[in-house]
Each structure stands twice: as C-alpha cells, then as structure tokens.
Amino acid sequence: MGRMTSSSTRSPAASSGSSSAARPHIVIIGCGFGGLEATRALHRAEVDITVIDKTNHHLFQPLLYQVATAGLAAPSIAAPVRVLFRRYPNVTTLLGEVSSVDPAARKVQLKDGMQIGYDHLIVAAGATHSYFGRDDWAENAPGLKTLADAFDIRRRMLMSFEAAERETDPLRRRALLTFAVIGAGPTGVEMAGTMAEIAQHTLSGEFRRIDPGSAEVLLIEGGARVLQAMPEVLSQKALVQLQKLGVQVRLDSRVTGIDGTGLSIQVADGSSQRIDSHCIVWAAGVAASPLGRLLGEATGAAVDRAGRIKVEPDLSLAGHPEISVVGDLAAAMSHVPGKDPTPVPGVSPGAKQMGRTAAANILARLAGRATQPFRYRDYGNLATIGRNSAVVDLATPFGPLRMSGRIAWQFWLFAHVYFLIGFRNRLVVLMDWASAYWSFQRYARVVPNLKEPPRPQ
Amino acid sequence: MGRMTSSSTRSPAASSGSSSAARPHIVIIGCGFGGLEATRALHRAEVDITVIDKTNHHLFQPLLYQVATAGLAAPSIAAPVRVLFRRYPNVTTLLGEVSSVDPAARKVQLKDGMQIGYDHLIVAAGATHSYFGRDDWAENAPGLKTLADAFDIRRRMLMSFEAAERETDPLRRRALLTFAVIGAGPTGVEMAGTMAEIAQHTLSGEFRRIDPGSAEVLLIEGGARVLQAMPEVLSQKALVQLQKLGVQVRLDSRVTGIDGTGLSIQVADGSSQRIDSHCIVWAAGVAASPLGRLLGEATGAAVDRAGRIKVEPDLSLAGHPEISVVGDLAAAMSHVPGKDPTPVPGVSPGAKQMGRTAAANILARLAGRATQPFRYRDYGNLATIGRNSAVVDLATPFGPLRMSGRIAWQFWLFAHVYFLIGFRNRLVVLMDWASAYWSFQRYARVVPNLKEPPRPQ
Numbered sequence: 001m002g003r004m005t006s007s008s009t010r011s012p013a014a015s016s017g018s019s020s021a022a023r024p025h026i027v028i029i030g031c032g033f034g035g036l037e038a039t040r041a042l043h044r045a046e047v048d049i050t051v052i053d054k055t056n057h058h059l060f061q062p063l064l065y066q067v068a069t070a071g072l073a074a075p076s077i078a079a080p081v082r083v084l085f086r087r088y089p090n091v092t093t094l095l096g097e098v099s100s101v102d103p104a105a106r107k108v109q110l111k112d113g114m115q116i117g118y119d120h121l122i123v124a125a126g127a128t129h130s131y132f133g134r135d136d137w138a139e140n141a142p143g144l145k146t147l148a149d150a151f152d153i154r155r156r157m158l159m160s161f162e163a164a165e166r167e168t169d170p171l172r173r174r175a176l177l178t179f180a181v182i183g184a185g186p187t188g189v190e191m192a193g194t195m196a197e198i199a200q201h202t203l204s205g206e207f208r209r210i211d212p213g214s215a216e217v218l219l220i221e222g223g224a225r226v227l228q229a230m231p232e233v234l235s236q237k238a239l240v241q242l243q244k245l246g247v248q249v250r251l252d253s254r255v256t257g258i259d260g261t262g263l264s265i266q267v268a269d270g271s272s273q274r275i276d277s278h279c280i281v282w283a284a285g286v287a288a289s290p291l292g293r294l295l296g297e298a299t300g301a302a303v304d305r306a307g308r309i310k311v312e313p314d315l316s317l318a319g320h321p322e323i324s325v326v327g328d329l330a331a332a333m334s335h336v337p338g339k340d341p342t343p344v345p346g347v348s349p350g351a352k353q354m355g356r357t358a359a360a361n362i363l364a365r366l367a368g369r370a371t372q373p374f375r376y377r378d379y380g381n382l383a384t385i386g387r388n389s390a391v392v393d394l395a396t397p398f399g400p401l402r403m404s405g406r407i408a409w410q411f412w413l414f415a416h417v418y419f420l421i422g423f424r425n426r427l428v429v430l431m432d433w434a435s436a437y438w439s440f441q442r443y444a445r446v447v448p449n450l451k452e453p454p455r456p457q
Numbered sequence: 458m459g460r461m462t463s464s465s466t467r468s469p470a471a472s473s474g475s476s477s478a479a480r481p482h483i484v485i486i487g488c489g490f491g492g493l494e495a496t497r498a499l500h501r502a503e504v505d506i507t508v509i510d511k512t513n514h515h516l517f518q519p520l521l522y523q524v525a526t527a528g529l530a531a532p533s534i535a536a537p538v539r540v541l542f543r544r545y546p547n548v549t550t551l552l553g554e555v556s557s558v559d560p561a562a563r564k565v566q567l568k569d570g571m572q573i574g575y576d577h578l579i580v581a582a583g584a585t586h587s588y589f590g591r592d593d594w595a596e597n598a599p600g601l602k603t604l605a606d607a608f609d610i611r612r613r614m615l616m617s618f619e620a621a622e623r624e625t626d627p628l629r630r631r632a633l634l635t636f637a638v639i640g641a642g643p644t645g646v647e648m649a650g651t652m653a654e655i656a657q658h659t660l661s662g663e664f665r666r667i668d669p670g671s672a673e674v675l676l677i678e679g680g681a682r683v684l685q686a687m688p689e690v691l692s693q694k695a696l697v698q699l700q701k702l703g704v705q706v707r708l709d710s711r712v713t714g715i716d717g718t719g720l721s722i723q724v725a726d727g728s729s730q731r732i733d734s735h736c737i738v739w740a741a742g743v744a745a746s747p748l749g750r751l752l753g754e755a756t757g758a759a760v761d762r763a764g765r766i767k768v769e770p771d772l773s774l775a776g777h778p779e780i781s782v783v784g785d786l787a788a789a790m791s792h793v794p795g796k797d798p799t800p801v802p803g804v805s806p807g808a809k810q811m812g813r814t815a816a817a818n819i820l821a822r823l824a825g826r827a828t829q830p831f832r833y834r835d836y837g838n839l840a841t842i843g844r845n846s847a848v849v850d851l852a853t854p855f856g857p858l859r860m861s862g863r864i865a866w867q868f869w870l871f872a873h874v875y876f877l878i879g880f881r882n883r884l885v886v887l888m889d890w891a892s893a894y895w896s897f898q899r900y901a902r903v904v905p906n907l908k909e910p911p912r913p914q
Contacts, residue, residue, distance in 0.1 A: 082664070095616075095623075425900075448535075448607075
C-alpha cells in the first residue's frame with residue numbers, strides 16, 4: 001500500500017483553500033488544543049483558514065489513558081475535525097502531514113508534495129514521546145499520545161493477562177503479570193492507578209488459573225517524588241493513594257534498558273535491578289514535534305533541548321512576525337506586568353490560551369494594531385490516581401486550594417466531563433464512569449485487531 | 458513480533474481446563490451466537506466447559522455494519538467473553554486459534570501447540586468471506602466479519618472522501634467518490650444504504666472543494682433481485698427504498714475482476730463494464746471456517762461446497778456422537794415431524810437454536826437418554842436499508858406478516874436493541890441512534906490508526 005504521497009502534485013494556487021484572493025490566508029498546523037482554539041478565535045474574522053492535521057480527529061488527550069485502559073471507547077474522546085468546523089465556511093480542513101515550511105516563500109509543504117501558501121502561519125504541531133536518544137526502547141515500551149498508542153497499550157495489557165492464564169511456567173507467568181509504567185507525571189500516575197484497579201477489581205473472578213489480583217503494577221520514577229509539577233504535600237498524598245491501590249512506586253530509579261522481556265533500572269544506591277515484564281508503558285519523556293527543529297533551521301529561531309521553539313513574547317518568531325508557534329511546540333514565557341517572565345507549563349490550558357493569543361495577535365497585525373504579550377493564567381493542576389482518589393491544586397484569587405482523595409476525584413471527574421467536546425460525549429462518558437464505578441467493570445475491553453497477533457512472551 | 462505459538466508446549470492434562478477429573482469435559486470452539494448459547498445452556502450442568510475463541514469478545518454481528526459506517530463504537534456491539542462467563546465457575550475461557558481436531562484421541566490442538574482433551578466437542582467456528590476462488594480480490598474488497606474488518610472499511614470510506622477533497626484531477630476525484638458494495642444480501646443492502654446516507658446527509662457541508670452528496674454508491678448483485686432470502690414483494694420494496702436513498706442498484710451483474718483502482722462487471726447482456734472505485738466492500742460470498750474441511754477429513758463427515766459439515770439430525774457427526782457442529786459451519790436440516798427436512802438458513806437465530814439443541818443433546822447422552830432432532834423455528838427475516846426504511850418478513854402463527862418503510866425500520870431497530878448484550882450497550886446504542894436520527898451525525902467517525910497510511914489512489 002502506498003501513501004497519499006503518490007497523489008499528483010498540485011499548484012499552490014489550487015491548494016490555498018481560499019476562494020477570495022483578497023482575504024488573508026491563515027494556515028494552522030495541528031488541531032490539538034492550541035490549533036483548535038486558534039481556529040475558533042479566527043473563524044468570524046475576514047480571513048480564510050486552512051487547518052492541516054495528520055489525523056481526522058481532535059483528541060481529548062487528558063482522557064486518552066481511559067481508552068488505553070479500556071474504560072472508554074475511542075469515539076467518546078475524539079471529535080472529527082470536519083464536524084468541529086462544519087459551520088465555519090471560511091475554514092478548510094486538510095488531512096495531511098507537514099514535511100517542511102518555507103518561510104521565504106511563505107509555503108507549507110505536505111509529505112505528498114502538496115504545497116499551501118500562507119499569509120500567516122500558526123504552528124501547533126504538539127509533542128511526541130522522547131526516549132532520550134534510546135528510540136529502540138519504543139517497540140517494547142509504547143508511549144501514550146495517539147489513539148493508535150492507546151489501542152496498542154490496551155492490547156498489550158489485556159493480552160498479558162490472557163497469556164498468563166495459559167502459561168504454566170511460574171516465572172514466565174509472573175513476568176506476564178508484571179506491569180511497568182515509566183514516569184510518574186500525571187499520565188504515568190493515572191495509568192498505574194488504573195492498571196492496579198483493573199487487576200484487583202475489573203478482572204476479578206474471570207480467570208480460572210491465575211489470580212489477576214496477584215499482578216504487580218510498578219511505577220518507576222527517576223525523580224524523588226511523584227507528580228513533580230504539584231506541591232510536595234500533594235505528591236505525598238498521591239504516593240499514599242497509589243500505594244493503597246497496590247501500586248509499587250519506585251522513586252529515584254533510572255531506566256537503563258528495555259527489551260522484549262523486561263527492563264533494567266538503576267536505583268538510588270547505584271545498584272541495578274532487572275524487572276521481567278511484558279507490558280511496559282512509557283510516560284517519561286516528551287519531545288516537541290520534529291517540525292520544531294525544521295522550523296528552527298528554516299527561520300533561525302532558537303530551539304531548546306526538548307526541540308521546542310523559543311518564541312517572542314507575542315508568540316511569533318523573531319524576524320518572522322507572520323509565523324506563530326503555540327502549545328507544546330513553543331518554549332513560551334508568561335508575561336505578567338511588573339514581574340519576571342515565567343515558563344509556561346506543557347498543559348492543555350496553556351496550549352488553548354496560546355492558541356487564542358496567537359489568533360488575537362494575527363488579527364491585531366492585520367488591523368495594524370500592536371500585538372500583546374502572552375500571559376498564562378494558571379488555574380491549577382490536577383491528576384487522578386484511581387477509584388475515588390485524585391489530587392487537585394487549584395489557583396484561586398485567594399491563594400492555592402488543595403484537595404486530595406474522594407472530593408478531589410469528584411472535582412477531577414466533573415472538570416474533565418465539562419471540557420469534553422459535545423453533549424453526546426459528555427453524557428456517555430458520565431454514564432460509562434457511573435457504570436464503571438458501581439460495577440467495577442470497564443466496558444471497552446475489546447481487542448479488535450485480529451491481524452496483529454498477541455505479543456510474544 | 459512472534460505469535461502466542463512461541464509459548465511452551467504443555468501436557469494435555471495441564472490444559473484440560475478441568476480440575477475435577479470425574480466430570481465430563483466439554484470443549485466449545487467459537488464464541489459466536491452458537492457457541493455462546495451452547496455455553497449458557499450447559500453452565501448449570503455437572504460438566505466442565507472450555508470455550509476457545511480467537512478473539513477476546515463475542516461480537517453482535519448484525520450491527521457490525523454500523524461500526525464500519527461509523528455509527529457505533531466497537532465496544533457497543535462486542536462483549537468480552539470473560540465477562541460473559543465470569544459467573545460460570547465451570548467455564549474456562551481460552552484465547553486461541555484451533556488448528557486441528559484429533560477425533561481418535563479426542564483432542565483439540567491450538568496453533569501454538571497447546572492440546573486440550575475433550576469428552577464432548579461443540580464446533581461453532583462460524584464463517585468467513587468467500588471470494589469464489591479469487592482470494593486476490595480480498596486486498597481491495599474487504600468483507601465484513603470482524604471488528605478489524607469494520608475498522609478497515611471505515612478507514613477506506615472516510616479516507617476516500619478525504620483524498621477526494623485534495624484531488625484536482627476530475628476523473629480521479631470521481632473514482633474516489635464512487636463506492637461499490639458487492640452482493641445485495643442483508644449486509645450489502647445495509648452497507649449501501651448507510652453509505653448513501655453518509656454521503657448525502659452526514660458529511661453535508663463539511664467539505665469545501667467536493668460535494669459529498671455527489672458520491673455514487675453502487676450495489677452490485679449477481680442475481681435478479683436484492684434480498685433474495687425475502688419474499689419477492691419485499692425485494693421490490695427494498696429496491697425502491699434503496700433507489701430513493703440514491704443507491705444505484707445493478708442487478709444481474711457479475712463481478713469479473715477487482716484491483717487497486719476499481720472493478721469490472723459483466724452485465725445481463727454479456728457486455729463488460731469498468732467501474733473506477735477506491736472503496737469496494739465485499740458482501741457477496743460466505744464460506745464456512747476452514748475448520749470444516751479439516752474436521753471433515755478427520756472424521757469422514759461430508760462437507761458441502763461452501764465448506765459446511767453435514768450433520769446428523771441431532772447435530773452430531775455420523776460415527777462421532779461426541780462431536781456436534783452448530784451455526785454457520787453446519788449444513789443442518791430442520792426436522793418437523795410429518796414434514797420433509799428443510800435446510801436451516803445461515804442466520805443468527807439458527808445458530809443460537811443449534812447451540813441450545815447441541816447442548817441439550819449432550820446432556821441427554823450423558824444421562825443415557827435419546828437425543829432430539831434439530832428443529833429450526835423461523836421467526837422471520839428482516840433487513841434495514843437506511844434512514845426510516847427496512848423490510849420485515851415475520852413468521853407468525855397466523856401466517857406471514859410483512860412490513861416495509863418506517864414501521865419496519867422501527868421494528869428492526871427495537872429488535873436489534875433487544876438482542877444486544879448488556880444494559881449499558883442497549884442504552885448507548887439507542888442514544889447514539891436517536892442522536893444520529895435527529896442530527897444526521899455519526900459519532901464514531903474516528904480513524905485511529907495513524908500507523909496505517911491512507912489507502913493508495
């Protein structure tokens with residue numbers, strides 16, 4: 001099977017997505033939180049917009065771990081891009097992957113050769129996994145960024161239990177019942193907590209030769225505490241809640257190797273440990289999209305170690321005011337008058353706010369007004385851990401509000417349902433969670449892909 | 458990646474799934490409608506049961522076309538096998554594919570070498586696609602039997618519209634907007650009707666360069682009418698309803714070739730036609746699982762042209778009363794006292810009823826009683842065509858009851874929701890259908906697999 005790249009080359013004019021040549025053409029790369037908010041902020045303006053994404057859906061990434069752990073079906077957290085923009089007649093959607101940007105010619109090139117000219121460009125291409133130079137680890141320790149990743153992890157997790165049920169060798173059976181999550185940020189904590197819940201509750205009574213509750217879930221973290229973006233007191237609470245769920249948390253533990261049968265870690269005293277496991281999830285490293293480096297080379301903009309592009313206070317690039325970078329691809333600073341700039345964290349509210357600011361600044365430029373520096377409004381930080389437990393660190397006008405346990409979990413739940421797109425999805429997610437809460441069941445335990453064999457032992 | 462076959466070989470004793478040697482061990486191959494009903498009918502008996510399936514879920518196949526056409530998420534029509542049997546302590550579930558049966562040794566062998574002894578065997582391995590000897594057609598004309606098939610068709614259908622939006626060559630664009638369904642049985646009629654609905658309603662207003670409503674949906678049938686299992690008057694009604702939805706129905710048209718750019722058909726007058734299309738669905742031929750032929754060779758049982766095994770009136774095999782075959786794999790006859798035996802149609806009620814009869818006959822044999830011949834109770838036949846239209850042919854004690862149009866569609870809808878497994882799924886499917894009915898939207902329009910490139914043009 002070839003790729004879409006085999007299609008014919010097209011003239012830039014035919015591809016501009018704009019029928020009225022007089023209106024400025026804004027190209028937006030990526031339809032994550034940043035690109036989606038930018039499009040929404042621009043669709044009423046007298047501009048033509050082309051949104052390019054390499055998938056056909058906007059993904060609500062904060063709940064992706066629920067798809068990976070069979071709690072939600074993929075369509076509940078993914079909205080087709082075309083549906084989102086159907087009522088915006090000035091928005092054209094293109095499914096495609098950007099291979100390069102030519103700032104001199106003001107053109108974006110897709111992998112199949114298609115070229116799209118722009119007057120203004122918003123790059124919101126997001127982030128991918130980083131294995132810190134060890135890309136060979138990817139095969140045996142998938143990360144969690146896309147729906148395909150989530151299905152891969154779901155399959156590995158469920159198939160490990162299936163293979164364990166058939167395994168007679170006690171050591172191999174133990175390895176099949178050992179699950180390792182690397183990295184104790186929000187995703188890692190959520191994955192490990194949910195995996196423990198699945199082993200102890202969801203699968204209970206379903207197997208005849210193994211006890212799924214005897215499965216071990218390890219959460220391996222290089223730093224000294226879990227959820228390092230949180231205040232230390234909440235890290236402590238999260239640790240206790242994880243341990244109560246049965247998760248074995250290994251702090252100060254650095255991964256030194258991953259292969260088809262397990263992983264090696266170096267613990268605090270410098271000694272090495274080997275952990276046999278067939279289901280390893282990578283939640284440790286995030287790197288900006290490769291487009292960051294390409295754009296840095298093309299424009300001369302500085303790129304940081306994580307591959308993010310350093311942007312001007314108004315999110316544009318130095319020397320290229322017609323290009324803005326937002327979201328996880330931007331090494332952006334928050335500018336509060338009278339204070340030193342502070343770095344913007346790589347969270348979805350940050351991406352959304354940057355998308356809106358970049359859009360407003362483009363409209364300001366088009367109107368001949370001055371642009372505004374980006375100011376990040378921090379509403380706080382939250383992470384769920386599993387059944388009835390979460391930690392929440394809210395920034396309120398009266399100072400921080402910290403919660404943990406059941407009340408934090410309820411807050412987390414309603415905040416996520418609130419930010420989901422579409423009434424149908426909100427309702428179904430609420431229903432599925434209510435049903436999972438009372439029945440301990442997870443209804444999306446389906447491994448559809450017959451063609452892909454169960455993973456090797 | 459290896460297969461599960463790389464696991465260790467095990468002794469048959471360790472694999473029998475039975476802890477009490479005194480109880481008869483019944484092995485059931487396949488957890489479709491036949492295998493599921495047989496297991497349910499046996500789980501209260503003093504027997505040990507091992508159910509072997511090559512997927513981890515029981516699939517509600519009558520609604521599979523809804524997953525293919527993005528109307529439902531996969532988990533809504535698939536129930537994990539382990540969940541179905543969790544409360545049956547005498548049932549062991551194994552994920553695996555049967556490679557052979559040894560009737561002399563009374564053993565089933567899995568692809569990975571695992572052997573499972575049985576006292577009684579129920580083979581309910583179902584059916585697969587048949588390309589009438591042209592297996593090379595499969596690559597460009599997938600059939601619809603598994604969730605993987607449904608995702609494949611969903612991807613091809615949605616990606617054809619995406620590619621058409623980018624295509625500038627009018628002929629290629631026309632080919633990308635031509636959808637061909639081969640075979641006008643219930644699946645073909647449902648697929649074609651829904652595809653037309655998607656083109657005309659669901660995608661309306663979402664594209665900027667193409668009009669999805671200009672897409673052509675062709676339904677190609679070798680016979681003289683659609684839905685040949687239905688009375689002729691309902692075939693006529695279905696034809697009119699299909700045409701009203703915009704489906705081009707080509708009767709008396711035989712497919713003579715399928716390749717990466719389209720298909721060739723021979724029409725009634727003997728002349729040939731070429732249809733350029735990039736989304737072809739195969740709904741024409743069904744063949745029994747390859748296990749049929751293997752079992753025929755091993756037991757001497759006769760196998761018909763479709764690969765189905767001829768069974769005795771009580772669904773067992775001649776000379777092998779300990780082996781029963783049910784569902785699409787069985788060439789079974791219905792025995793009504795005082796009447797000539799009639800063939801059982803390949804529909805889900807037939808499979809379910811055979812599963813129950815085979816189970817009852819095993820229990821009769823174990824108790825030393827005589828077995829009963831299988832009697833198929835025909836409750837009728839129904840097929841949906843699209844929005845507000847269906848045909849229903851009910852067998853009632855007072856004679857046939859025939860419906861078409863909106864009332865038939867409502868009957869079809871509630872019948873399918875009724876037979877779905879699980880309260881959650883019934884509720885969500887009803888909700889999704891209600892939402893689709895009023896909004897014309899289909900919420901599962903997500904193509905998750907980034908790794909698989911869009912199909913070639």
